[in-house]
Amino acid sequence: MNQRLFIVFEGIDSSGKTTQAELLKNSLIANQQQAVISPEPSNGIIGNLIRQALKKRIIFSKEQDLFDQQMAYLFAADRHDHLYNDVDGVFKLIKDNYHVISTRYYFSSLAYNCDTVEQFNFIQKLNDRFPNPDLTIYLDIPIEVSLARLQERSLQEIYETKAKLTKVKEQYQQIFTAYQGKAIAIDGTQDQQQIHQTIVAQVQAITKA
Ligand code: TMP
Numbered sequence: 001m002n003q004r005l006f007i008v009f010e011g012i013d014s015s016g017k018t019t020q021a022e023l024l025k026n027s028l029i030a031n032q033q034q035a036v037i038s039p040e041p042s043n044g045i046i047g048n049l050i051r052q053a054l055k056k057r058i059i060f061s062k063e064q065d066l067f068d069q070q071m072a073y074l075f076a077a078d079r080h081d082h083l084y085n086d087v088d089g090v091f092k093l094i095k096d097n098y099h100v101i102s103t104r105y106y107f108s109s110l111a112y113n114c115d116t117v118e119q120f121n122f123i124q125k126l127n128d129r130f131p132n133p134d135l136t137i138y139l140d141i142p143i144e145v146s147l148a149r150l151q152e153r154s155l156q157e158i159y160e161t162k163a164k165l166t167k168v169k170e171q172y173q174q175i176f177t178a179y180q181g182k183a184i185a186i187d188g189t190q191d192q193q194q195i196h197q198t199i200v201a202q203v204q205a206i207t208k209a
Helices: 018-030 045-054 064-084 088-095 106-112 116-125 143-151 162-178 192-208
Strands: 008-010 034-037 098-103 135-139 183-187
Touching: 008 018, 018 034, 018 064, 018 098, 018 135, 018 192, 034 135, 045 064, 064 088, 064 106, 064 116, 088 098, 106 116, 106 162, 135 162, 135 192, 183 192
Parallel strands: 008 098, 008 135, 034 098, 135 183
Antiparallel strands: none
16 A cells, blocks of 8 residues: 555544544554654644644734634644645655644634634635645534543633534534535544544545545
8 A cells, every 4th residue: 555645633622533543543553554643733833832822821812803813824824834844744744655644634724713604714715725635534522522521631722612612513514514525524422442443444445445
């Protein structure tokens, strides 16, 4: 199998993206293939700036609208860096023969960073030149499960509220209903290994196609 894939995990907070990304990476490596996890927000400079803002260590504007716009620009800038930087960008890694697994991508911007149709169109425009992944896996969990899992963490980030996550989940549903690329939705409340096996089967189907 020579084709190297760009695989994206999406879902509301605590839906199991990181766990499943790790399991997938390990199973690819066990099959003698190189694989790496590369998250968004990225581990680069802009990604770090975003993480500070998510923890309210940086406030760009007290006006919610302007703050949201600033975040949308930063996420898009971070995404460009994540995809195209020459050191550890997604496409550099794929060229170097790695499968690249990203927890979150532009779908997260569409799901999290807009409330109105006008804002959705703005975010879509900001992101419309980014290529679709080879496979997107949407892990679907109820809001209550997300909130219960989040409560186990000490620090809450700005988008981790019931109202926000309810809106985000609705947005995800709309986005993936309209999405033309290759995507699957998986019930994220299933057993971890069961979810993992479904994902492995999908990845194998693509690489054998
Ligand atoms: P994480 O919980 O996966 O580390 O992501 C951090 C937060 O960033 C999460 O609440 C979702 C948010 N986010 C956006 O709002 N827009 C984006 O484009 C991305 C990639 C993440």
